[in-house]
Amino acid sequence: MKREASLLEVQNLTTYYELPRGYVKAAENINFNVKVGEALGLAGESGCGKTTVALSIVRLLPPEGRIMGGKCLFKGVDIVKLPEEEVRKKIRWKGISIVFQGAMNALNPVYRIGDQIVEAITTHEDVSEEEAIKRAEKLFELVGIDPSRLDNYPFEFSGGMRQRALIAMALACNPDLIIADEPGTALDVIVQAQVLKLLKSLKEKLNLAVIMISHDLSMIAETCDKIAIMYAGRIVEYGDIVKVFKRSLHPYTQGLIGAFPSIKGPRMRMISIPGSPPNLLNPPPGCRFHPRCKYAMDICRKEVPEFIEIEPEHWVACHLVSKK
Amino acid sequence: MAKDIIIAKNLKKWFPLRTGLLSSILKKEQFFVHAVDGISFNIKKGEIFALAGESGSGKTTTGRLLVRLIEPTDGVIIYDGKDITKLSQKEFMPYRKKLQIIFQDPYESLNPRMLIYDIIAEPLTIHGFSEKEKEERVFKALEDVRLVPPQEFIFRFPHELSGGQRQRVAIARALVLNPEFIVADEPVSMLDVSIRAEILNLMFELKEKYGMTILYITHDLALARHICDSIAIMYLGKIMEMGSVDEVINEPLHPYTEALIEAVPVPDPEASRIETVLKGEIPSPVNPPSGCRFHTRCPKYIGDICKAKEPKLTEISKGRYVACHLYSSK
Numbered sequence: 084m085k086r087e088a089s090l091l092e093v094q095n096l097t098t099y100y101e102l103p104r105g106y107v108k109a110a111e112n113i114n115f116n117v118k119v120g121e122a123l124g125l126a127g128e129s130g131c132g133k134t135t136v137a138l139s140i141v142r143l144l145p146p147e148g149r150i151m152g153g154k155c156l157f158k159g160v161d162i163v164k165l166p167e168e169e170v171r172k173k174i175r176w177k178g179i180s181i182v183f184q185g186a187m188n189a190l191n192p193v194y195r196i197g198d199q200i201v202e203a204i205t206t207h208e209d210v211s212e213e214e215a216i217k218r219a220e221k222l223f224e225l226v227g228i229d230p231s232r233l234d235n236y237p238f239e240f241s242g243g244m245r246q247r248a249l250i251a252m253a254l255a256c257n258p259d260l261i262i263a264d265e266p267g268t269a270l271d272v273i274v275q276a277q278v279l280k281l282l283k284s285l286k287e288k289l290n291l292a293v294i295m296i297s298h299d300l301s302m303i304a305e306t307c308d309k310i311a312i313m314y315a316g317r318i319v320e321y322g323d324i325v326k327v328f329k330r331s332l333h334p335y336t337q338g339l340i341g342a343f344p345s346i347k348g349p350r351m352r353m354i355s356i357p358g359s360p361p362n363l364l365n366p367p368p369g370c371r372f373h374p375r376c377k378y379a380m381d382i383c384r385k386e387v388p389e390f391i392e393i394e395p396e397h398w399v400a401c402h403l404v405s406k407k
Numbered sequence: 408m409a410k411d412i413i414i415a416k417n418l419k420k421w422f423p424l425r426t427g428l429l430s431s432i433l434k435k436e437q438f439f440v441h442a443v444d445g446i447s448f449n450i451k452k453g454e455i456f457a458l459a460g461e462s463g464s465g466k467t468t469t470g471r472l473l474v475r476l477i478e479p480t481d482g483v484i485i486y487d488g489k490d491i492t493k494l495s496q497k498e499f500m501p502y503r504k505k506l507q508i509i510f511q512d513p514y515e516s517l518n519p520r521m522l523i524y525d526i527i528a529e530p531l532t533i534h535g536f537s538e539k540e541k542e543e544r545v546f547k548a549l550e551d552v553r554l555v556p557p558q559e560f561i562f563r564f565p566h567e568l569s570g571g572q573r574q575r576v577a578i579a580r581a582l583v584l585n586p587e588f589i590v591a592d593e594p595v596s597m598l599d600v601s602i603r604a605e606i607l608n609l610m611f612e613l614k615e616k617y618g619m620t621i622l623y624i625t626h627d628l629a630l631a632r633h634i635c636d637s638i639a640i641m642y643l644g645k646i647m648e649m650g651s652v653d654e655v656i657n658e659p660l661h662p663y664t665e666a667l668i669e670a671v672p673v674p675d676p677e678a679s680r681i682e683t684v685l686k687g688e689i690p691s692p693v694n695p696p697s698g699c700r701f702h703t704r705c706p707k708y709i710g711d712i713c714k715a716k717e718p719k720l721t722e723i724s725k726g727r728y729v730a731c732h733l734y735s736s737k
Binding site: 128129241243244271272273274275276277279280298299300301302304305307324325328329338339340341342343344345346347350351352353354355356357359360 | 461462569571599600601602603604605607608626628629630632633634653656666667668669670671672673674675676677678680684685686688689
C-alpha cells in the first residue's frame with residue numbers, strides 16, 4: 084500500500100465470530116486505506132463481511148466477535164490495540180462515526196430527536212447543554228432540516244428525515260470519518276438521491292472521509308472515489324472506482340456489475356451468478372468464489388489467490404489474473 | 408394485435424383511517440387513505456406491464472385489487488372481456504385459478520409450518536384436484552422453477568431454503584393452477600443482487616412458455632426498463648404517465664417521471680451527474696394536494712391551474728398517456 088497521508092489504514096484485518104460449533108470466518112486479511120476527504124465504497128452482498136469490517140474498525144463487535152489479527156491505523160494509532168476507554172473517548176463519534184443500517188428505526192421513540200443529539204454531544208465532549216443545543220441546530224441546518232424540528236419525536240419524521248437526522252448526529256462531534264452502512268436501504272429513490280447528495284456535499288464542505296457500505300453498486304458509483312468488493316469475507320478487487328468499473332478483473336466483480344441494469348443505455352440481458360455464498364463456518368479451500376466461478380481452475384480450489392496490484396491503484400485477488 | 412386481457416376503469420381503493428375510541432365519538436368526519444384514487448389502464452395479453460412508483464403510490468394496492476385480494480371502493484375491473492368487479496366469491500372462484508400473485512417477501516409469504524409440497528399443493532387442494540393430479544402438478548411446477556430433483560425439496564420446510572429458493576417456491580405455487588395473469592409484487596427486491604437476474608429470467612421464460620401476462624410492481628425503474636414492455640408511473644394513488652417502457656424512460660413527459668429517472672443512480676462512475684434532485688417528500692395520502700397531486704413539488708409548475716384542476720390522463724399519441732397541464736391542448 085502507498086504510504087501517503089492515509090486517515091485510516093486497515094492492514095490484514097481478520098475477524099471471526101466464535102460460536103459453540105466453531106469460528107465463522109467473517110472477514111479475512113482485509114486491506115484498504117481511506118485518505119482525508121476520500122469516499123470508499125465497501126461493496127458486496129449480504130453475508131460478505133462488510134458490516135463485520137465496519138464494526139471491527141469502531142470496536143463495536145458483538146460479544147462473539149473476535150479480531151484475530153491485523154491493524155486498523157487511524158491517524159497512525161492502531162485502534163485494535165487501544166483499550167476500550169480510549170476508543171470510547173477518542174475514536175468513536177470524535178474520530179470515526181458510524182450510521183448503522185436501518186438505524187432510522189433504532190432512534191429511541193420516547194425521546195425527542197434534539198435530546199438524542201444533545202446527549203451524544205454532551206457524553207463525548209465537555210460542553211454545556213446550551214452549547215450542545217446550538218450545535219444541534221447548526222447540524223440540522225447542515226443536513227437540510229429546519230432546526231425548529233429538533234423538538235420532534237422520531238415518529239414525526241419521515242424515513243428520509245430520520246436518516247438525515249442520524250447523519251447529523253453522527254457529525255455531532257466533528258469526526259474525520261463517517262461510516263454509513265446501507266444508507267439508502269428502505270428509502271425511496273428520490274429520498275435516497277437526496278441523502279446521497281447530502282453525503283457528497285458534506286464530504287466537500289467538511290472534508291469528511293466516508294466509508295459507504297452497500298450492496299448497491301450504482302449508489303457507490305455515484306458517490307465514491309474508491310471501491311472494495313467483498314465476497315465471503317475477503318476483498319476480491321479494490322482500487323480507484325473508475326478503474327475497477329471500467330476494467331473489472333475478478334469474475335465476481337464482473338458478475339456483480341452485470342447484475343445492475345442501468346437506466347441509461349441500451350436494454351441488456353441481466354446476468355446472474357448461479358449458486359449462493361458459502362457457509363463461513365466451513366468456507367471452501369483456496370479461493371472462496373471457486374464453486375461459483377465459471378473460470379475455476381485446479382489451483383483455485385487449493386490456493387488462496389494473492390492480492391496483487393495489477394495496475395496503479397487497482398488490486399485484485401484472482402489466479403486467472405496473477406497467472407499473466 | 409394483442410387484445411387487452413385486463414382493463415381497469417377508474418379504480419379506487421380508500422382505506423378508512425382507524426382513530427381512537429374518543430376521536431370516533433367526538434369527530435364526525437371519517438378520514439380515508441386515498442391509496443388508489445381513480446386509475447385506468449389496459450394490459451395486453453402476453454406483455455409484462457410495469458407498475459412503478461415510490462412508497463405510498465398505490466402500486467401494491469392496485470396489484471391486490473386486480474386479483475381481488477381486497478375489494479375496490481369504486482371502479483371496474485374487466486378480465487378477458489368480463490366484468491369481474493362485483494362477482495360473488497363463489498362466482499369468482501374459477502377466476503382465482505387464472506389470476507395469481509407472487510409477493511415480495513419470500514420469508515413471509517410461505518407458511519413456515521408447512522412442507523414445500525403442501526405449500527405448492529394447497530391451491531390445488533382448494534380447487535378440488537385429486538391426489539394424483541396434485542402430485543403431478545407439484546412435481547411439474549418444481550421442475551419449471553428448477554428446484555430439481557423435486558424429491559429433494561418436497562419434504563423440506565421454508566427455513567431450510569435460501570431466499571432465492573423460497574421465491575422459486577412462491578412462483579411454483581403461483582404456476583400450479585395454470586394461471587393466465589400473474590401479479591408479481593417486487594418479487595426480487597428482497598433477494599441478493601447476484602441472483603435476481605436468475606429469478607427474473609426464469610419468470611420471463613415461464614411467461615413465454617405458458618403464454619402468461621405479468622403485472623410487475625416495482626420501485627426499481629432500471630429493472631423495469633430491462634424486463635418490461637409497458638409501464639405506468641404512479642404517484643399518490645394516480646397514474647402520472649403511461650406508455651411503452653422505451654418511450655417513457657427515454658423520453659419522459661411528466662415532470663415526476665423525469666425527476667424519478669434523474670434520481671436513479673447509474674452504475675457508471677464516469678456518467679454525468681444531474682445536480683438537481685427533487686425537494687421535499689411525498690405528501691400524505693390522507694389529505695392529498697388539490698388539483699394535480701404533484702404540484703407541491705413540481706419543478707415545472709405552471710400556475711394556479713396546477714393547484715386548482717386535476718389534469719386528466721390523456722392519450723397524446725398512440726398508447727402514450729400523460730396527466731399534466733403542460734400537455735393539455737386548449
